[in-house]
Amino acid sequence: QLPQHVKLVDVGPRDGLQNEKQAVPAAVKIELVQRLQDAGLTEIEVTSFVSPKWVPQMADNAEVMAGIQRKPGVRYSVLTPNLQGYEAAVKTRPDEIVVFAAASEAFSQKNINCSIAQSMERFRPVVQAALAAGIAVRGAISCAVGCPYEGEIAPERVELVARLMRELGVQHVGVADTIGVGTPRKVQRALEAALKHYDINQVSGHFHDTYGQALANTLASLEVGIWQFDTSVAGLGGCPYAKGATGNVATEDVVYMLHGMGISTGIDLDRLMDAGQFISDALGRKPHSRVSNALMAK
Numbered sequence: 001q002l003p004q005h006v007k008l009v010d011v012g013p014r015d016g017l018q019n020e021k022q023a024v025p026a027a028v029k030i031e032l033v034q035r036l037q038d039a040g041l042t043e044i045e046v047t048s049f050v051s052p053k054w055v056p057q058m059a060d061n062a063e064v065m066a067g068i069q070r071k072p073g074v075r076y077s078v079l080t081p082n083l084q085g086y087e088a089a090v091k092t093r094p095d096e097i098v099v100f101a102a103a104s105e106a107f108s109q110k111n112i113n114c115s116i117a118q119s120m121e122r123f124r125p126v127v128q129a130a131l132a133a134g135i136a137v138r139g140a141i142s143c144a145v146g147c148p149y150e151g152e153i154a155p156e157r158v159e160l161v162a163r164l165m166r167e168l169g170v171q172h173v174g175v176a177d178t179i180g181v182g183t184p185r186k187v188q189r190a191l192e193a194a195l196k197h198y199d200i201n202q203v204s205g206h207f208h209d210t211y212g213q214a215l216a217n218t219l220a221s222l223e224v225g226i227w228q229f230d231t232s233v234a235g236l237g238g239c240p241y242a243k244g245a246t247g248n249v250a251t252e253d254v255v256y257m258l259h260g261m262g263i264s265t266g267i268d269l270d271r272l273m274d275a276g277q278f279i280s281d282a283l284g285r286k287p288h289s290r291v292s293n294a295l296m297a298k
């Protein structure tokens with residue numbers, strides 16, 4: 001019995017845009033958020049409070065958060081790698097913050113400039129402050145199946161990071177295939193590792209589609225009961241510290257698959273495709289969504 005309802009978190013404004021070389025105006029990001037909520041998304045990852053030297057595209061984080069028109073029932077999340085980021089983020093009233101660690105030591109160093117153990121020490125005061133302020137806390141576990149520097153990652157490494165996050169008080173973890181190398185059974189093993197420390201309502205899948213495996217990995221996740229996924233409108237994105245990795249699986253493609261299976265998402269595919277077309281036009285390219293391109297060609 002597969003889940004009958006799935007929640008999608010659109011990470012396009014953050015994960016999708018963070019890797020864009022051309023500066024995307026804050027007004028465009030704000031309109032993208034608006035179109036996503038109009039399409040029925042109930043959680044949107046808006047931006048990140050990271051160093052602007054590392055990720056210049058997210059330097060307008062506070063401006064974007066100030067510009068969005070909040071809609072009741074929609075949660076707006078932001079990434080916070082350390083206390084400095086949290087303190088800047090909290091002023092912008094996010095509903096949820098995301099701390100992000102890796103299952104690979106090398107990736108942790110490249111992405112956030114510290115070891116896995118050090119990252120947990122950085123997250124500790126962030127998680128405490130957020131929980132005390134009534135802000136939800138999610139954790140991302142990067143490189144949960146493979147790492148661009150270390151190769152294949154064993155499920156035990158995911159389990160370790162999930163355990164450390166649980167100990168910190170992180171309420172939900174996202175199992176992330178950062179470079180999209182995972183295949184269905186490996187992804188299931190990684191999810192099961194996280195499920196040793198979190199219950200089924202507290203684990204989500206975050207699949208980049210570099211090798212074209214993300215939809216299959218989504219279905220494999222549904223088979224183990226996972227019902228929450230991060231996806232990116234128009235398949236935007238990639239991680240600046242994972243060379244060659246493409247965007248997250250396109251939200252449009254996941255919605256099409258789920259609706260085709262009779263699984264509800266609350267998302268209007270037509271309006272979602274409009275959002276994807278809007279941001280793709282702004283970037284001067286076609287949406288990286290197979291469904292969108294197929295339906296637009298009709």
Ligand code: HMG
Pocket residue numbers: 015018048049050051052054055079081082084085086100111112113114140141142143176177178179206208238239240241
């Ligand atoms: P660091 O250099 O080790 O930090 O960077 P530091 O504490 O030594 O500070 C150095 C400088 O950075 C100082 O400025 C700080 O003020 C500044 P300076 O004195 O040199 O002018 N600084 C900050 N500025 C703004 N906001 C902050 C902040 N912290 C320090 N929060 C740091 C550590 C984590 C900040 C850095 O490595 C960084 O920003 N990395 C970017 C990581 C990133 O955004 N990666 C992409 C997102 S993660 C992702 O995409 C994966 C995910 O999608 C899941 C998946 O697919 O795997 C979530």
Ligand code: MG
Pocket residue numbers: 015176178206208239
């Ligand atoms: Mg990602």
